[in-house]
Amino acid sequence: MIIKGEVIRLTQDDDVNTDYIISGRYKFQIQDPKELAKYVFNDLEPDFIKRLAGRGIIAAGENFGCGSSREQAPLALKYAGIKAIIAKSFARIFYRNAFNLGIILIEADTEDIKDGDLIELDLDSGFLKNKSREFELKVNPLPEFMKEVVKLGSIVNYFNKYGGFKF
Amino acid sequence: MGKTIAEKILSSHAGRDLKANDLAVCEVDFCFGQDGTSGLIIDSFEKLKNEKVADKSRFCMVIDHSAPSPNERVSEIHNKMRNFAAKHDLGMYDIGCGVCHQIVPEGGHVSCGDLVVGADSHTCTYGALNIFSTGMGSTDLSIILASGKTWFKVPETVKVMIDGELPKGVYSKDLILHITGDVGANGCTYKAIEFCGETIRGLSMDARLTISNMAIEVGAKAGIMDADEKTIDWLKRYSDKIPQPVASDEDAIYSEIKVYNAQEVEPMVSKPHTVDNTATVSEVEGTKVNQGYIGTCTNGRVEDLRIAADILKGRKVNSEVRFLVAPASQVVYLEAIREGIISTLIEAGAVILTPGCGPCVGTHQGVPADGEVVISTANRNFKGRMGNPNAYIYLASPATVAASMITGRITDPRSYLK
Numbered sequence: 001m002i003i004k005g006e007v008i009r010l011t012q013d014d015d016v017n018t019d020y021i022i023s024g025r026y027k028f029q030i031q032d033p034k035e036l037a038k039y040v041f042n043d044l045e046p047d048f049i050k051r052l053a054g055r056g057i058i059a060a061g062e063n064f065g066c067g068s069s070r071e072q073a074p075l076a077l078k079y080a081g082i083k084a085i086i087a088k089s090f091a092r093i094f095y096r097n098a099f100n101l102g103i104i105l106i107e108a109d110t111e112d113i114k115d116g117d118l119i120e121l122d123l124d125s126g127f128l129k130n131k132s133r134e135f136e137l138k139v140n141p142l143p144e145f146m147k148e149v150v151k152l153g154s155i156v157n158y159f160n161k162y163g164g165f166k167f
Numbered sequence: 168m169g170k171t172i173a174e175k176i177l178s179s180h181a182g183r184d185l186k187a188n189d190l191a192v193c194e195v196d197f198c199f200g201q202d203g204t205s206g207l208i209i210d211s212f213e214k215l216k217n218e219k220v221a222d223k224s225r226f227c228m229v230i231d232h233s234a235p236s237p238n239e240r241v242s243e244i245h246n247k248m249r250n251f252a253a254k255h256d257l258g259m260y261d262i263g264c265g266v267c268h269q270i271v272p273e274g275g276h277v278s279c280g281d282l283v284v285g286a287d288s289h290t291c292t293y294g295a296l297n298i299f300s301t302g303m304g305s306t307d308l309s310i311i312l313a314s315g316k317t318w319f320k321v322p323e324t325v326k327v328m329i330d331g332e333l334p335k336g337v338y339s340k341d342l343i344l345h346i347t348g349d350v351g352a353n354g355c356t357y358k359a360i361e362f363c364g365e366t367i368r369g370l371s372m373d374a375r376l377t378i379s380n381m382a383i384e385v386g387a388k389a390g391i392m393d394a395d396e397k398t399i400d401w402l403k404r405y406s407d408k409i410p411q412p413v414a415s416d417e418d419a420i421y422s423e424i425k426v427y428n429a430q431e432v433e434p435m436v437s438k439p440h441t442v443d444n445t446a447t448v449s450e451v452e453g454t455k456v457n458q459g460y461i462g463t464c465t466n467g468r469v470e471d472l473r474i475a476a477d478i479l480k481g482r483k484v485n486s487e488v489r490f491l492v493a494p495a496s497q498v499v500y501l502e503a504i505r506e507g508i509i510s511t512l513i514e515a516g517a518v519i520l521t522p523g524c525g526p527c528v529g530t531h532q533g534v535p536a537d538g539e540v541v542i543s544t545a546n547r548n549f550k551g552r553m554g555n556p557n558a559y560i561y562l563a564s565p566a567t568v569a570a571s572m573i574t575g576r577i578t579d580p581r582s583y584l585k
Contacts, residue, residue, distance in 0.1 A: 156214050
């Protein structure tokens, strides 16, 4: 499985919390995820969506997604067109939530991944290629169970197919 | 090989021997959602092929984050929850009952050794009751609702040892802020914490719950304490379940052991806009505030209200500040009324809000204006948290908030203690 896309970096690198991804006041006001997606990172950088301009991969520092358990955070990111997030580390509730919705999460050293870089992720062999800077990083390949969830698009699809967890 | 409390509880719920970093499917004893997460639990549950609740006695929903509803959009979410509860005959705590993290243990739903999952990040609160409890998202909850199970990666455990007596005017909130500042927002990500030592044993259950509540603020999956007589007495008051305490083995393997001396802790705050951006009250003393808030799943219990009332008795809230108080539950509210705490607070100038989350999460009640400064007993001070990204939130103990309400500035509570 190969994912390609252009990277967006946020103005804040570490500890990007779920309140910043989608503010609590929007999650109660807006139920339609397409509409919610327009307010992603609104408190952190109000022109984020304009700057995103269709890019599909976020690169960040440590502890991405810390804070609340709101699934509106990865849901809004998914509807904003984010397919993968590469970070030095993730907060665990966000990690589960994003993965459950079929967003690909890769832990890697993101120091040399800059805004606008073209990235290729090979989930089977566990490689991250930075096409813009001509370097490759070995990343941990996803466990089979997680790869299957990503392939099926969500944990709900996985659960419907297998009727439980197969591991 | 010895085991940590987390390894033991997850092993007993997986039906096999587990150690840190194993992946396992575990039986969940109790799970719940609140009004910020239940809408998506329902959406996800209705997408499951086998749309049947595994065990209705092991699930409930709580309307606490935005209650009573401030507008028609939130009213729709609340009604969606009520209709779903009625359709599947599920437990439902409606507006005014209180914060989910007070209601779930007060409702007698959980006991020592249980595995509990909530669609709310502060579900780690019940660690103080010797429970492995952790927050997850709505989709995970929908699958637990349908199957009674979920998957876990068994966490490594960090042991946090705290010895010594907290000085007068220094409380468990100051202690956990002190630890959070030291460990950092990312310091225990993916890990469980075991809080132990004589300081913890000396604390009341209300004070212990404050500490476990904030385990997530250092990224932890759970913040567990040993069960002692206080734990068992507390649980017996609310639950018929027979407590089955779980202790770690002497030769359990910890990824790290951290040691703190409670005697060295001072009144603390978290400065805007992160919880680990801590300082002593003395470093920020005199900072002008516009609003104070005592409440939330961190500090809305009877002891917290009592500490504030003791400081405010016979005194008045500064005319330049607004002082909001939300008891964590109806049970807490009634007890505070019986003790005369509520009269004292109102006479001092407090505004008492409906039991629930109050203004903590910025969906209603007490949203600050641009440039305003709030001092709050909550657990998060992220930019925009209370509904306005242009406001500044300081986190502190109930005593520090109460003292600051008298002066209108961040104030060391020790000057008001006899």
